[in-house]
Amino acid sequence: MRTEDKIRAQLAAQPIIIYMKGVPSNPQCGFSAKAVGILNATNIPYAYVNVLEAPFIREKLPSISHWPTYPQLFVNEELVGGCDIIEEMSNNGTLLPLLQSAKPKKTEAASDALSSGEVEQLVKQGIDDAKVMIEGEGCDLTITVVSAQFNDLTIVKKQQLVLATLKDPLASGKLHAVSVKAFTPDQWQEKQQASGLLQIQS
Numbered sequence: 001m002r003t004e005d006k007i008r009a010q011l012a013a014q015p016i017i018i019y020m021k022g023v024p025s026n027p028q029c030g031f032s033a034k035a036v037g038i039l040n041a042t043n044i045p046y047a048y049v050n051v052l053e054a055p056f057i058r059e060k061l062p063s064i065s066h067w068p069t070y071p072q073l074f075v076n077e078e079l080v081g082g083c084d085i086i087e088e089m090s091n092n093g094t095l096l097p098l099l100q101s102a103k104p105k106k107t108e109a110a111s112d113a114l115s116s117g118e119v120e121q122l123v124k125q126g127i128d129d130a131k132v133m134i135e136g137e138g139c140d141l142t143i144t145v146v147s148a149q150f151n152d153l154t155i156v157k158k159q160q161l162v163l164a165t166l167k168d169p170l171a172s173g174k175l176h177a178v179s180v181k182a183f184t185p186d187q188w189q190e191k192q193q194a195s196g197l198l199q200i201q202s
Contacts, residue, residue: 126165158182
């Protein structure tokens with residue numbers, strides 16, 4: 001599939017989608033951080049594509065949208081604009097009604113979303129000793145991963161390791177709104193013991 005076709009498929013499949021630098025839980029530029037902060041405050045679900053992990057999309061999208069910078073927010077396949085416009089619309093009260101008007105897409109693309117089993121398989125392929133637990137369904141998943149490979153890594157590095165295994169579906173829009181929780185085996189054991197104590201005390 002050509003990059004242009006992939007972008008148009010993403011726009012057709014997602015009523016609200018933002019092309020940004022980084023992911024909502026870890027934006028990689030101030031403008032993307034401000035934009036997703038405003039979107040998160042509306043509590044309306046949205047899809048995202050990390051253009052830093054999708055260089056062909058990052059290069060091609062401006063020629064389609066006629067907008068040179070990131071982030072870029074689209075609603076119902078129409079460009080809304082970048083951070084400044086998102087902020088202005090939020091301040092003047094026009095953003096929320098626009099987001100609420102977004103129509104859910106019932107297309108074949110929706111059936112392309114990854115199942116929990118496929119997500120688990122991808123994580124285990126990238127982190128061979130991983131124990132993977134997935135909560136939620138569809139595009140709203142919480143992925144808990146336990147691996148010895150997380151030893152001595154910071155929280156951000158742990159999450160980056162997990163997200164790297166899901167790079168392709170995140171870039172294509174097949175997977176989004178992912179929450180990652182990463183633990184070393186020792187941290188997981190401590191968490192389970194603490195949870196057990198709380199259940200006994202309650």
